[in-house]
Amino acid sequence: MQNPIKVLVVGQSKEIIASFEPILRRHPDVKFATRLLTNGTFDPLHGVRDIPDVLFLELRHCWEDELEALNVRPAAHRPKIITVGASDDARVLRRAMQLGVREFLNIPVEPKEVANALQNVVDEKRAAYNPVPRRMTAVFNAKGGSGASLLASNLSHIMAQELGLRVALVDLDLQFGTSALCLNLTPNVGIGDALFATEDIDTVALQGYMTKHESGLDVLASATNGIVDGVNVPSHQLEHLLQVVSASYDHVVVDLPRTIDALTLSVMARADRIVLVLQQNLSHLHDAKRVCQGLRTHLENVDGRIVIAVNRFHNKAGVAVRDITQGLGCQAWVEIPNDYKRVSQAEDLGVPLFTHAPSAPVTKALRQFARTLSGVSPQKRGLWKRIFSDRHAHV
Numbered sequence: 001m002q003n004p005i006k007v008l009v010v011g012q013s014k015e016i017i018a019s020f021e022p023i024l025r026r027h028p029d030v031k032f033a034t035r036l037l038t039n040g041t042f043d044p045l046h047g048v049r050d051i052p053d054v055l056f057l058e059l060r061h062c063w064e065d066e067l068e069a070l071n072v073r074p075a076a077h078r079p080k081i082i083t084v085g086a087s088d089d090a091r092v093l094r095r096a097m098q099l100g101v102r103e104f105l106n107i108p109v110e111p112k113e114v115a116n117a118l119q120n121v122v123d124e125k126r127a128a129y130n131p132v133p134r135r136m137t138a139v140f141n142a143k144g145g146s147g148a149s150l151l152a153s154n155l156s157h158i159m160a161q162e163l164g165l166r167v168a169l170v171d172l173d174l175q176f177g178t179s180a181l182c183l184n185l186t187p188n189v190g191i192g193d194a195l196f197a198t199e200d201i202d203t204v205a206l207q208g209y210m211t212k213h214e215s216g217l218d219v220l221a222s223a224t225n226g227i228v229d230g231v232n233v234p235s236h237q238l239e240h241l242l243q244v245v246s247a248s249y250d251h252v253v254v255d256l257p258r259t260i261d262a263l264t265l266s267v268m269a270r271a272d273r274i275v276l277v278l279q280q281n282l283s284h285l286h287d288a289k290r291v292c293q294g295l296r297t298h299l300e301n302v303d304g305r306i307v308i309a310v311n312r313f314h315n316k317a318g319v320a321v322r323d324i325t326q327g328l329g330c331q332a333w334v335e336i337p338n339d340y341k342r343v344s345q346a347e348d349l350g351v352p353l354f355t356h357a358p359s360a361p362v363t364k365a366l367r368q369f370a371r372t373l374s375g376v377s378p379q380k381r382g383l384w385k386r387i388f389s390d391r392h393a394h395v
Contacts, residue, residue, distance in 0.1 A: 004049065004125065006054070007024060007055075008032070009033070010036060012055050012062075013058060013060075016058050016084060016109070018105065019109050020368070021291055037062075040060060042066050042068075043245070044069065044070075046069075054080050055082070056083075058084070058085055059083050069084065076346065080121060081101045082117050083105070084106075085104075099205075103117050115279075116298050119216060121345045128331025134247075134306050135251050135374065136270055136272060138268050139155075139254065141256075141277055143278060143279075147151070149173075149255050150343065151366070152253050153167060154352050154366050155185055156168075157169075159373075160215050161215040161217070161354055161355075163371065164376075165374060165376060167216075167250065167251045167252070168210070168219075168220060168221070168245050170191065170193070170245060171191065171253060171255045172256050172264070177257075180219055180221040180222075182352070183219065184349070185213060187211040187221050187223045189223055191221060192213060194206070196237070202244060203248045238263055238267075238369060240378065242266070250374075251373075254271070262296075268299060271358065273305055276306055276328075277309045277311065278310065279310070280314065280318065280321070282319060282380060284319075285323070307332045308324060308330050310324060312336065334365070336374075337365055342356065343362060
């Protein structure tokens with residue numbers, strides 16, 4: 001990049017600050033400085049004339065004063081904030097999220113986590129100079145167990161990992177969503193918290209509700225410590241949340257629960273593509289017809305946005321793809337090959353197919369589908385991702 005990423009590391013511990021220096025020195029496009037907070041000094045940016053792109057802030061016993069000192073600054077004059085320290089204090093998490101803290105790093109600091117955080121900043125800067133059309137894809141099961149969550153999590157992972165997009169995966173199954181599980185993630189906060197805090201959510205505060213995957217994919221799913229009653233979620237709150245998410249990412253993939261109601265219809269009305277997932281048998285085709293009929297009844301101009309995803313495709317199946325597309329009256333479809341063994345292994349491990357079996361036919365089909373949905377071709381991985389991938393390959 002022409003302009004280096006400006007990083008400031010601030011804390012009360014010389015040891016913590018020193019631990020960042022060898023990590024940041026590895027990156028030729030980073031210009032960094034450190035600052036030790038002494039007694040009586042709470043503002044991490046006091047006297048700083050050139051506001052950094054990224055602030056790594058160690059939080060200790062004075063965390064309230066330090067965060068409040070940042071909060072009095074206008075959002076436009078605050079850097080992207082990443083906190084360092086214990087992240088199990090609910091009070092710290094809540095206040096940090098309100099301030100728009102991007103990520104929480106535990107001690108000792110992991111070099112790979114720092115690299116991923118910096119890569120996100122690079123991606124944002126690159127997107128500012130080379131914007132791509134913002135899109136939303138909704139994924140819906142025609143019949144339970146068709147594989148919508150599998151497709152949603154893997155498509156979004158490929159868009160982030162291979163295509164270099166800023167992607168959000170939103171799991172709207174507020175009670176039994178499995179998208180985070182497919183990626184081996186355990187959200188501490190999530191979509192339920194975000195939905196009931198929409199008055200305070202903007203593009204900055206949103207990041208506090210996201211669970212970060214190592215690929216750069218951000219996941220907004222239900223927290224693992226509770227169940228959200230979707231019946232009590234007003235549509236306008238979801239509308240506002242979707243608006244904020246859409247403004248923050250290049251592509252949003254929404255994994256929908258298998259129900260047609262005000263919440264799911266509001267998503268599908270906004271989506272550029274509605275991916276209807278089914279398998280090759282009569283019961284799936286029967287339910288898919290009912291879904292299509294419901295969408296045509298409730299939504300305008302929906303036919304051109306529906307894409308049929310035939311999951312676990314097999315040439316010798318009793319119901320041919322041609323029968324499905326003709327029966328549903330849909331012109332766009334994609335075939336996802338059957339590879340039960342690899343897919344099951346990946347799901348059990350919580351590893352995306354692009355990582356687990358990148359050359360398998362099922363993965364190749366998903367990669368091509370992700371390109372079609374996003375309209376983007378593969379890009380070279382960022383500098384820091386290459387550095388750490390190469391480094392760990394020899395361990």
